[in-house]
Amino acid sequence: MAITDILFYLFAFLTLACGVLVVANPFSRNPVTSAMFLVLTIISMAGLFVLLHAFFLAAVQVLVYAGAVMVLFLFVIMLLDLKEEERRKAKKLGLIAGLISIGAIGGVFVRSLLATQPGKGLPAPTAVGDTATLGKLLFTNYLLPFEIVSLLLLVAMVGVILLSKKDLK
Amino acid sequence: MNVGLEHYLIVSALLFALGLLGVITRRNLLVMYMSLELMLNSANLALVAFSRFNDNLNGQVMVFFIITVAAAEVAVGLALIVALYRKRQSAHVEDLTSMKL
Numbered sequence: 001m002a003i004t005d006i007l008f009y010l011f012a013f014l015t016l017a018c019g020v021l022v023v024a025n026p027f028s029r030n031p032v033t034s035a036m037f038l039v040l041t042i043i044s045m046a047g048l049f050v051l052l053h054a055f056f057l058a059a060v061q062v063l064v065y066a067g068a069v070m071v072l073f074l075f076v077i078m079l080l081d082l083k084e085e086e087r088r089k090a091k092k093l094g095l096i097a098g099l100i101s102i103g104a105i106g107g108v109f110v111r112s113l114l115a116t117q118p119g120k121g122l123p124a125p126t127a128v129g130d131t132a133t134l135g136k137l138l139f140t141n142y143l144l145p146f147e148i149v150s151l152l153l154l155v156a157m158v159g160v161i162l163l164s165k166k167d168l169k
Numbered sequence: 170m171n172v173g174l175e176h177y178l179i180v181s182a183l184l185f186a187l188g189l190l191g192v193i194t195r196r197n198l199l200v201m202y203m204s205l206e207l208m209l210n211s212a213n214l215a216l217v218a219f220s221r222f223n224d225n226l227n228g229q230v231m232v233f234f235i236i237t238v239a240a241a242e243v244a245v246g247l248a249l250i251v252a253l254y255r256k257r258q259s260a261h262v263e264d265l266t267s268m269k270l
Contacts, residue, residue, distance in 0.1 A: 004172065005171070005172045008172045008176065009172075012176070012180045015180060015184065016180065016183055016184065016187070019183075019184050019187040019188070019207055020187060022187075022191065022200075022203060022204065022207060023187055023188070023190050023191035023194070023195065023200075023204055023207075024190070024191075024194070029197075031197055031199045031200050031203075034199075034200050034203055035199075035203060038203050038206065038207065041207065041210070042210065045210055045213075045214060048177070048180070048214060049214075049217055052177070052217050052218060052220075052221040053221055054217045054220070054221065054229050054232075056229075056233075057213075057217060057229055057232055057233065057236075060233065060236060061213075061236065064236055064237075064240055065206075065210070065236060065239075065240075068240060069206070069239070069240050069243050072243060072244065072247060073199065073202075073203065073243070073247065076199065076247045076250065076251060077199055079251065080199075080250075080251065080254050080260060082197070082199065082260055095194060098190070098193040098194050099190070099194075101193075102186050102189050102190045102193065103186075105186055105189065106182060106183060106185075106186030109182035109185070109186065110179055110182055110183070113175055113178050113179055113182060114175065114179075117175060118174055118175065118178065119173035119174030119175050119222060122174065122222055122223070123224070125221050125222050125224065126224055127220060127221050127223075127224045127225065127226055129217075129220070129221075129226060129229045133226060134226060134229060134230065134233070137226055137227070137230050138230060138233070141227075141230075142230050142234075145234060149234060149237050149238065152237075152238065152241055153237070153241055156241035156242075156244055156245050157244075159245050159248070160244050160245055160248040163245070163248035163249060163251075163252050164248050164251060164252065166255075
C-alpha cells in the first residue's frame with residue numbers, strides 16, 4: 001500500500017467521522033460542538049484535495065471555508081447565545097422514517113457507484129491544479145463568471161448589511 | 170488496493186447522505202445550516218475527484234465558484250437567521266411555524 005493510499009484512508013475516515021459528529025453527537029447537543037467538528041471535516045477535506053493534486057483549492061478551502069465561513073457561523077452562534085438544543089420530544093416515527101430514507105438514498109448512491117465503476121479504464125491521472133494553471137483558466141475561459149461572482153459578493157454584502165439593521169427605516 | 174475514482178465518490182456520497190441526515194433530523198436552525206454546508210462540501214469533493222481523474226481542470230474552476238457562492242450564501246442566510254431570531258426569540262424549527270412577520 002503506497003503512502004498516498006494510507007493517507008487517503010486516513011483523511012476519508014477523519015472526514016466521515018467528523019461529519020457524523022457534526023450531525024449526531026451523542027455527548028453534547030451544543031451547536032458550538034457541531035461547528036468545531038465541521039471545521040475538522042473541512043480541514044480533512046482539504047487534505048483529500050491535496051491528495052487529488054488540487055493544491056490551490058485545498059488552500060482556498062482552509063482559508064475561506066474553515067477560516068471565514070465557519071468563523072462567521074461561530075460569531076452568529078455566540079451572538080444568539082444559543083444554549084444546548086433542548087431535547088424536545090422527538091417524533092419517533094419521523095426519525096425512523098428519515099433514517100430509512102437516508103439509508104435508502106445513500107445505499108442507491110453507493111450501489112450505483114460500485115456497479116457502473118466510473119474509474120475503470122481511465123488513464124493515469126495527470127491533471128495538477130496549481131495556482132498558475134487554474135488562474136490561466138479563470139482569466140481566459142471563465143472571465144465572465146469571475147466578474148459576475150464579484151458582483152454577487154457585492155450584492156450579498158449589501159443584503160447582509162440591510163438585513164441586520166435593527167429597525168428597517 | 171489502489172485508490173481510484175470510486176473511492177472518492179463513495180466518500181462524497183456518504184458525506185452527502187450525512188448532511189441530508191442532519192437537515193432532516195436536527196431541529197436547531199444553525200445545525201441544519203451546517204449540514205447544508207456539509208452537502209455542499211461533498212459536491213465539491215466529487216467535482217475535484219472527477220476533474221483529477223478525467224484530466225480536466227474545469228471541475229476545479231467550478232469548485233472555486235461554488236466555494237465563493239457558498240460563502241456569500243452563508244453570509245446572507247446567517248443574516249436572515251439573526252433577523253428571525255430577533256423577531257421570534259427561538260432558533261428551533263418547530264417554533265417557526267407561521268410566515269407572518
